Every structure is written in structure tokens, then in C-alpha cells.
Amino acid sequence: MLGNPTSDRVAKRREAVRREIVDAAWAIARRDGLAAVTLREVAASVGMRAPSLYTHFESRNAIFDSMFADAWQDCLDQMEAEIGDAPRETVRDFLKWNSRTFFAFCVGDPARFQLMNQRTIPGFEPTPDSYAPSIKALERFRQELEPFGLTRQEDIDLYTALLGGLIDAQLANDPGGNRWEKLLDRAVDMYVDGLDLPLQRADTSSTKKN
Incomplete structure (x- = not known):
């Protein structure tokens, strides 16, 4: 045929x-x-x-639905393209890389970030098909954390909330600047120092060494 x-x-x-x-x-x-x-x-x-x-x-929301899928697919594609360069010696190193990479992706396109991570459109919720790339991106991130023993949902939630808050603050208070970007490494150090991971105990890095 x-x-x-x-x-x-x-x-x-x-x-x-x-x-x-x-x-x-x-x-x-x-x-x-x-x-x-x-x-x-x-x-x-x-x-x-x-x-x-x-x-x-x-409808208008159907357009937003396609845009939402676009945004998360862009994120997934970029992280996949760059993940080979990520350091994996310690969870601290990896999360500093991830934070800088995701931060740059988000602040580089505020409208995209708002649609991805903020409920700025009343009544809009992505369909399961459009939401799928975001789930895939999060699962990909989880896979990278597993070798470090970082698997607890509350630990992952705390990291994503911390990173998202810095991105929000940057876009709201210093668009085009780097006031909150400069805090990324310090924030990761504080976060990792508060974890209790088997592999983290072998990480003798400290805020003084980073």
C-alpha cells in the first residue's frame, strides 16, 4: 500500500x-x-x-496546551543534549551543574518558564499528552540522582522548590541580572549539607572548598 x-x-x-x-x-x-x-x-x-x-x-487553552508541551519538550531536549557534560563525582557537583543549567534555561525565556511552572492562566490545565514531557524530564532527573542515593521524594521536592524559588526571585526582582544566580552554588551547598545520604558521607567537599 x-x-x-x-x-x-x-x-x-x-x-x-x-x-x-x-x-x-x-x-x-x-x-x-x-x-x-x-x-x-x-x-x-x-x-x-x-x-x-x-x-x-x-480554544485559547488548547493553544496554551500545545505551548506547554513545547516548553517542557524544549527543556527535556536541552538537558538531554547537555547531560553528558555533567560532573558526577559527587551529588554536590552534579546538583550545582543541574542548577546552573536549568536556571539559565528558565531565565532565558520568562514566558516559557511562567507557562511551565506557574499557574498564570486562569482555568488552564495541561492535558495528559502535553504534561507527558514534564513527567519524562522529572523521571530523567530522578535517574541521575539514584546513583548518589538521593531518592526520597521529600528531598527531591525540597531541591526543586529551592531552585524554583531562586528562579522566581531572579525574574521578579532582577530581570536580566544575576543577583540570585550568584546564590546557586551556596544554595546547593546548604541543601547537600542538610542531606543524610550514604554516598554524601564520602563527599568531603564543604562550602569552603567550593
């Missing part, structure tokens, strides 16, 4: 239009904020009438 070339072309064209719509939504969000992403504004950006968007996205 050779398939239906006409159907294939239609499907590819439809996907290309959906991609154009999502890219336009990102451009608006980065220029004017996520709240500025409306069906009317997106339609104007791609040369459509707003009702025509409904043939591709059933």
Missing part, C-alpha cells in the same frame, strides 16, 4: 498551520506576556480571522 498522497499532504499542511499558530502565540507571549495571547491576536498574526482558528484549536 502506497497510502493516500493527497491525505498525507493535507495532514502535513494542517500540522504546518498548527505549528505556525503556536509559534505566533509564543511570539506574542514573549513580547507582551502570556495574558496577551488571545484568539484574535494570534489570528491576526497568522493572517486568519479568529473563527478560522477553531478549525485548528478548539
Whole structure:
């Protein structure tokens, strides 16, 4: 079976239009904020009438859903591309690398970070399909922590809350600067010093040595 070339072309064209719509939504969000992403504004950006968007996205939140999937897939792809350079001598070294890498990813695109990690859109919740890349990213992170014995959920929750808080503070209080970025290594040292891990006991590093 050779398939239906006409159907294939239609499907590819439809996907290309959906991609154009999502890219336009990102451009608006980065220029004017996520709240500025409306069906009317997106339609104007791609040369459509707003009702025509409904043939591709059933609602504004459906556009946000695709954007959410984009954001977390970008994160997963970047971390996968760079994970080979991560130091693994100690959990302290690895978490300092991870913190710097994720911090740079987030502050480099505030609109993307807001959609990924903050509930800025009333009534929006990602669908399971769009949420899947975020789950995969977290599971990938867990896999990297397992060799260090860092597996307890509360320990992982504390780290993600600590890192997320520094990112929030940077974007809210010093956009474009590095006031909170400079605290990353110190924050990781404080965090690791509060852990009780078998492999951590062999880590003789201290805040004085880092």
C-alpha cells in the first residue's frame, strides 16, 4: 500500500498551520506576556480571522496546551543534549551543574518558564499528552540522582522548590541580572549539607572548598 498522497499532504499542511499558530502565540507571549495571547491576536498574526482558528484549536487553552508541551519538550531536549557534560563525582557537583543549567534555561525565556511552572492562566490545565514531557524530564532527573542515593521524594521536592524559588526571585526582582544566580552554588551547598545520604558521607567537599 502506497497510502493516500493527497491525505498525507493535507495532514502535513494542517500540522504546518498548527505549528505556525503556536509559534505566533509564543511570539506574542514573549513580547507582551502570556495574558496577551488571545484568539484574535494570534489570528491576526497568522493572517486568519479568529473563527478560522477553531478549525485548528478548539480554544485559547488548547493553544496554551500545545505551548506547554513545547516548553517542557524544549527543556527535556536541552538537558538531554547537555547531560553528558555533567560532573558526577559527587551529588554536590552534579546538583550545582543541574542548577546552573536549568536556571539559565528558565531565565532565558520568562514566558516559557511562567507557562511551565506557574499557574498564570486562569482555568488552564495541561492535558495528559502535553504534561507527558514534564513527567519524562522529572523521571530523567530522578535517574541521575539514584546513583548518589538521593531518592526520597521529600528531598527531591525540597531541591526543586529551592531552585524554583531562586528562579522566581531572579525574574521578579532582577530581570536580566544575576543577583540570585550568584546564590546557586551556596544554595546547593546548604541543601547537600542538610542531606543524610550514604554516598554524601564520602563527599568531603564543604562550602569552603567550593
